[in-house]
Amino acid sequence: MNDKTIPVVELEAKDLPAYCPNPAMPLWSSHPRVFLDFDHDGNAKCPYCGTQYRLKPGTVLAHH
Template identity: 85%
Template sequence: MNHKKVPAVELEAKDLPAHCPNPAMPLWSSHPRVFLDFGHDGLAKCPYCGTEYMLKPGTVVSHH
């Protein structure tokens, strides 16, 4: 089977807190909403569907 690599969804600070499924995903492919934790490398992966998310370079994540 040939698996296509889908590019990561790029997010900015205004998109945080990030969650999956995101608003651009079709309703038929929905799963329970899960909030994403970004590592120090600015990457996160949805545990349900495997969608990868990355923070745009220079994005500052504020912690409360």
């Protein structure tokens, strides 16, 4: 896959904590579940499949 074919999944606060594979992914493309760490710009990338995740504009991350 190249960067043009890697899907981008937009998430809202209600979708957190986020993990991959996400519930919309087909069973055949499964890999071990990994929870995602978002950077300060609201982006994360799955280390297994390369799926890009992005927080929708205005989404606020809760701090623990």
